[in-house]
Amino acid sequence: MRHILILLFCLLTAHSYGQETQDQTEPTRVTGTIISTTTNGPLSEVNIVNINQVIGTSTNDDGVFEIRANANDTLHLSYLGYKSIKVRVTNDWIKFGNTKIEMTELALALEEVTVKKLQLTGYLKVDMAQVPIQSNERYRISGLPGQGYEARRPNVASKVLGAIFNPADFLYNMFGKKPNEMKKLRKMKEDDEIRNTLAKRYDREMLMVLLQVNKFDLDEIVNQCNYSKDFINTANDLQILDAISQCYEEYKVISRSKNRKKGNKS
CATH class of the missing domain: 2.60.40.1120 (Carboxypeptidase-like, regulatory domain)
Structure with a gap:
């Protein structure tokens, strides 16, 4: 028993x-x-x-x-x-x-917008200087087929390369010192719900929360990755996510290459 x-x-x-x-x-x-x-x-x-x-x-x-x-x-x-x-x-x-x-509902208010007109003088050289010059080229971000976006140059590697070899560079500080936040980029791209939400938003709020950066730093990351002001101002949050992700992947490749060269020299 x-x-x-x-x-x-x-x-x-x-x-x-x-x-x-x-x-x-x-x-x-x-x-x-x-x-x-x-x-x-x-x-x-x-x-x-x-x-x-x-x-x-x-x-x-x-x-x-x-x-x-x-x-x-x-x-x-x-x-x-x-x-x-x-x-x-x-x-x-x-x-x-x-x-x-x-x-809680927000009280929405329209801000006054001032439109600055070109004041032509009649002198060609002076008037031409007032016209904004855009030297952007169109290219495509991976993950968004069939759509073109603006950039100063199609190749962002040169900017990232400079960030790797200049410790004071903005990208080096953002990517190198925020590894945990940057790792979230891949998870964000893999989650369909987040991607669908970002595709409909332009306020950058969700990106700032997940990456733990402010609005200025977020825009500056994209700017330093060689994307144009036009792209920054008009892209939705999903396009900004893909742009940062592409730049970060470039950063990791160049960073690994640099570390291997250091190891070979030592």
Whole structure:
């Protein structure tokens, strides 16, 4: 009888351990409902991104979303006309399930725009100096077939090459000192939900949040990668993502080549 009890105890222990192991391997998911503080109604098509795991989703018609997340992950919520917010995933949220999240509407105001007209003098040399000169060439970004974009030169490697050999260069500081953030580029490109969201946005907000850079630095990365001001001003967020990703891949190739040369000399 004692042997039978011992056998049953071992079986129960093994089953319990196996269940715990299975629970640990299964991805944790959280569910939430996003409502407007103005209408108290649900908000559909709200963009939700898990900053830590670089995955995205959006709310359905009832304002409900579900996303993979672990405790202490941060979710970034954004919606047109509403203030973007960050929400921390807690153990209580995971344990008790759906939670309500409120988003506040923004007051939108149009800024006054001043259009500067060309004031012609009648002197050809003076008037020609007032006309902006664009020396951009069209090229294609990988991942976006059939579309052309502007750049000062099709080959961005020369800019990146200068960044590698000049430690004070902006690109060196951004790419070399932010390896964890730059690694998110590939994950962002692989997530269909994030790519679809970025293709419809022009505010750079999601890119700034995921890469942990401000608006100036983000634009400067693209500028230093030899993309034109026209491209920076007109590209959507997905095009900016692909541009930075292409430049970063160039950076890694040249950086590895430089390190190998150093190793051969030593």
